Amino acid sequence: EVQLVQSRAEVKEPGESLKISCQGSAFKFSDYWIGWVRQMPGRGLESLGIVYGGDSDARYTPSFQGQVTISADKSISTAYLQLNSLKASDTATYYCARHQGNAFDIWGQGTMVTVSS
Amino acid sequence: QSVLTQPPSVSGAPGQRVTIACTGSSPNIGAGYDVHWYIQVPGTAPKLLLYGNNSRPSGVPDRFSVSKSGTSASLAITGLQPEDEADYYCQSYDTSLSGSIFGGGTRLTVL
Numbered sequence: 001e002v003q004l005v006q007s008r009a010e011v012k013e014p015g016e017s018l019k020i021s022c023q024g025s026a027f028k029f030s031d032y033w034i035g036w037v038r039q040m041p042g043r044g045l046e047s048l049g050i051v052y053g054g055d056s057d058a059r060y061t062p063s064f065q066g067q068v069t070i071s072a073d074k075s076i077s078t079a080y081l082q083l084n085s086l087k088a089s090d091t092a093t094y095y096c097a098r099h100q101g102n103a104f105d106i107w108g109q110g111t112m113v114t115v116s117s
Numbered sequence: 118q119s120v121l122t123q124p125p126s127v128s129g130a131p132g133q134r135v136t137i138a139c140t141g142s143s144p145n146i147g148a149g150y151d152v153h154w155y156i157q158v159p160g161t162a163p164k165l166l167l168y169g170n171n172s173r174p175s176g177v178p179d180r181f182s183v184s185k186s187g188t189s190a191s192l193a194i195t196g197l198q199p200e201d202e203a204d205y206y207c208q209s210y211d212t213s214l215s216g217s218i219f220g221g222g223t224r225l226t227v228l
Binding site: 037044045047050059060095097099101102103104106109 | 119150151153155157162163164165168169174206208209210214215216217218219220221222
């Protein structure tokens, strides 16, 4: 079964950093772009950017450029989302999703991130 | 404020037909980019519902269909069922942002 499995929920304090992982299986990871999507509590979906599994080429949505870092390691079929200097406003569920034909066809289960002192 | 505009909520009785509009502009839907739709049951991850020109992933019934005209798209659900109650999102590509954009989401309530 084609799937993306994300790392578990995290609780962090303001100012800390965090790296979320997303491992693909049952498809050729290096042939696909993987996207990251944020969903703040009670809010809609926001695209953060995409990364190519083959060479870690990352493209960011302008409003998130410099705020997040997206990367990929094809040797272990895993994409990453790094958040630095966490703020309470980073509290959200973060999803990875396989990007195909400009659609997101396979989604991870989501990683809930809570930033609180 | 989302680049794609959706009504916050729609509702219908079982068996009825409902539509959800997704309004964009010239850099996205108006430029001819495909509109894709997702369903999200609260507390779970979104799932692709429809993509491109009325294409459905395996398992999605043909009660769901889409149309597109100019700078807008619309999702239609016929024969409404209780399990259709969820949040629905449209998504497209925006050339001015050089990236994917989502609508704000529509909560469907089955009365």
